[in-house]
Amino acid sequence: MTEPTTTPTSDSSSSAPALRRVAIAGASGRMGHMLIEAVRNAPDCRLAGALDIAGSAALGADAAAFLGFTSGVPIVADLRTGLQDAQVMIDFTRPEGTMAHLAVCRELGVQAVIGTTGFSDAQKAEIAEIAKDIAIMMAPNMSVGVNVTLKLLDMAARAMATGYDIEIVEAHHRFKVDAPSGTALKMGEVIADALGRDLKDCAVYGREGITGERDPSTIGFATIRGGDIVGDHTVLFAGIGERIEISHKSSSRVTYAQGALRAVRFLSGQRSGLFDMFDVLGLR
Numbered sequence: 233m234t235e236p237t238t239t240p241t242s243d244s245s246s247s248a249p250a251l252r253r254v255a256i257a258g259a260s261g262r263m264g265h266m267l268i269e270a271v272r273n274a275p276d277c278r279l280a281g282a283l284d285i286a287g288s289a290a291l292g293a294d295a296a297a298f299l300g301f302t303s304g305v306p307i308v309a310d311l312r313t314g315l316q317d318a319q320v321m322i323d324f325t326r327p328e329g330t331m332a333h334l335a336v337c338r339e340l341g342v343q344a345v346i347g348t349t350g351f352s353d354a355q356k357a358e359i360a361e362i363a364k365d366i367a368i369m370m371a372p373n374m375s376v377g378v379n380v381t382l383k384l385l386d387m388a389a390r391a392m393a394t395g396y397d398i399e400i401v402e403a404h405h406r407f408k409v410d411a412p413s414g415t416a417l418k419m420g421e422v423i424a425d426a427l428g429r430d431l432k433d434c435a436v437y438g439r440e441g442i443t444g445e446r447d448p449s450t451i452g453f454a455t456i457r458g459g460d461i462v463g464d465h466t467v468l469f470a471g472i473g474e475r476i477e478i479s480h481k482s483s484s485r486v487t488y489a490q491g492a493l494r495a496v497r498f499l500s501g502q503r504s505g506l507f508d509m510f511d512v513l514g515l516r
């Protein structure tokens with residue numbers, strides 16, 4: 233993470249606090265709907281743009297129509313149109329969409345909160361470059377509970393560095409397109425860091441056939457997809473004679489949306505830099 237740089241908020245001339253102007257990318261998605269509702273209910277935010285991919289059936293509709301409400305903000309595919317009135321974009325889409333959105337955010341000086349998962353290493357490096365020009369908060373999971381769980385995992389991994397086999401199991405709904413989840417990968421990274429390992433060298437993604445005995449230096453991943461599971465993550469530390477299971481289960485996407493709004497507020501004082509939810513929640 234780069235060092236935060238602070239800047240005064242620009243809308244301080246009137247007596248009433250200025251509303252943060254927020255654009256939502258992926259406006260008709262599962263998270264897009266949660267976010268539009270959260271922005272509508274937030275006393276300090278205003279919906280200022282709504283984007284969806286070209287060809288989406290949602291284009292042209294009012295962004296809040298699904299709530300039975302008219303926001304006056306149409307869902308558009310043209311990135312400059314969708315972002316021109318925004319101070320900050322919240323993006324829960326797909327990696328290729330996020331990269332295209334970020335290029336325009338950089339051009340227009342719009343901050344970004346990124347929840348999308350599944351980025352390649354090259355895409356992550358490009359995001360870090362863009363964050364030299366605009367403030368970006370990126371996290372694979374914006375719930376408070378998951379971020380506290382990451383802290384618990386760091387502590388557990390240090391205390392059980394030898395003699396315990398580490399396995400990460402995640403379950404999500406049938407519509408999810410990336411695996412393992414961004415959260416599971418982040419959990420693996422936190423544990424590998426705590427153990428002084430590189431996840432790239434020790435991750436095992438699924439097993440099949442005659443695998444041989446388990447290599448104790450590995451971190452295993454297992455993925456379940458089905459129905460409407462919002463998001464479950466369990467990390468097993470399995471020893472001889474005992475095991476610990478650290479689990480987090482999401483029962484609603486509202487926690488992700490509330491985390492994204494906390495990030496919007498956190499970014500309001502930042503000129504540039506790449507941040508995560510530890511920064512937003514004061515957990516670093």
Ligand SMILES: NC(=O)C1=CN([C@@H]2O[C@H](COP(=O)(O)OP(=O)(O)OC[C@H]3O[C@@H](n4cnc5c(N)ncnc54)[C@H](OP(=O)(O)O)[C@@H]3O)[C@@H](O)[C@H]2O)C=CC1
Nearest residue numbers: 258261262263285288324325329347348349372373374488
């Ligand atoms: N960080 C966090 O806390 C969380 C992260 N996520 C992540 O957020 C992302 C979205 O999840 P979810 O809302 O369930 O997914 P959805 O598929 O429901 O929504 C994705 C939205 O993005 C649009 N979209 C798809 N491809 C592109 C593209 N190339 N460019 C622009 N827009 C695009 C979709 O449009 P259309 O429907 O027309 O294709 C849709 O509106 C995933 O990566 C998921 O892992 C999810 C929950 C929490």
Ligand SMILES: O=C(O)C1=N[C@H](C(=O)O)C[C@H](O)C1
Nearest residue numbers: 349372373408413414415463
């Ligand atoms: O796609 C989802 O739904 C989720 N994606 C994120 C991930 O990949 O970790 C966060 C959460 O688990 C829900």
